[in-house]
Amino acid sequence: MTPLLQVKGLTKRYGARIGCQDVSFDLYPGEVMGIVGESGSGKSTLLNCLAGHLEADAGAVVFDTRADGPRDVRAMSEPERRMLARTDWAFVHQNPRDGLRMGVSAGGNVGERLMAVGARHYGNIRGQALDWLDRVEIAGDRIDDRPTAFSGGMQQRLQIARNLVTGPRLVFMDEPTGGLDVSVQARLLDLLRGLVREMGLSAVIVTHDLAVVRLLAHRLMVMKSGHVVEAGLTDQVLDDPQHGYTQLLVSSVLQA
């Protein structure tokens, strides 16, 4: 099987400082990869390099495109990359305000990606928006409300609906549960797990919350100071940590 995403030797430096260095991994269709580490360990930098928001200094990000098979995203032209970003890829920001248009109604937010790829039938766009609001457990009568009138958890669910409406194959998530209280987090995780399984999505999830990766991720990478210090199956890494930093990380979690 061809990996959906192959990352080889990805490096990003901020001047003399290291953002992330020499990161390599393969992601297969339907697989969820978790990236954990403390703040400043380079996990967000890595995610932004993968998604094309930041220009990496070295390495390759090879994506298995629908049309032409595996291609290096970094060598693509900008129109191709932006097209990829709004069709086969999705990016869920930590703060829903970064990923939503706050001045546009929920329906318009969900419909934007559809219209961006050429949907021109109002009734169909609205129908799909309603369907997706339902899937992320937002009541249909809120479709014309702006996200400013939504709670934090609803905004995050709306952002997920907006991203998944075009049926992407790869989703990047940057701390999708950050800033939500625990009960809302639990429901969101439940929802995400259902969607990932149902749609056969591949995902790269950056988080510092070990509970999130235990629930969602099949495989795990632990980062420290820009380097990947340990990688493997999620339960293997969490239950039998080998590297000193991973041991520290796992033992730092409070048992409720």
Place this chain on the structure above:
Amino acid sequence: MNDYNFAYLDEQTKRMIRRAILKALAVPGYQVPFASREMPMPYGWGTGGVQVSAACLVPEDRLKVIDQGADDTTNAVSIRRFFERTAGVATTGRTRDATLIQTRHRIPEEPLTRDQILVYQVPIPEPLRFLEPRETETRKMHSLEEYGLVHVKLYEDIARHGQIATSYAYPVKVEGRYVMDPSPIPKFDNPKLESAAVQLFGAGREQRIYALPPHCKVVSLDFEDHPFEASKADHACDLCGSATSYLDEVIVDDAGGRMFVCSDTDYCETRRDAGHLGRLSASGPVTTGQEDAA
């Protein structure tokens, strides 16, 4: 007349503006940056249109200036006098006699011919501005033809009002490529953008010129199930009886009395001279407060 160079601007400036105009005509709908000059009038009064007009005028031209369809309102009068003084060209109120027409907010009702130039005053040339505030981003969207956002605006209109409520500055797609703001003309005028005349758009404050060459294809954006509609008030002109021209609503007393008149004053006068009558034309001054609303 001798106090100014012909048509106020110096020759170097006119040359620069003409270059921008030629480029704009070559790439219909594309906004060409130009070095807009200070003009002896405030921004918002047509500084862009005046510069484009000045660069196009020749001594043989006959100039007409329209402000909201009328020839006799402040903006029209002051710009017409400006060119009478600085260029010494003949002026007219008649659409068919004019060779160059500068306009604000309207396209004349009478179809234009290939011998005419129509110059628009444009306040905000960027059709994506209120959707995406970053200029770097809107330029990228134009260059990559990413126009989904315009439809988000139209979607919001329908979601909120049940129909596309944008009634002026209605976005159009030019020759299947660039999305363009046709300046704040009513959407009733959008079909007239496909014209035999050269149409030039000048935005002074924003320093942009764009253009539509003759018979250029201009499509108003819409949804398949909510098609574009060139709407107007559902009345006939009370002075000349025209049922097809764009109408202004005028409040005539404090008891709910109102009348509808052609916004294009020249069109209305021409029809009245030809003997057409409207509902209020014979009865002299308007006094009634008892209009039947239909």
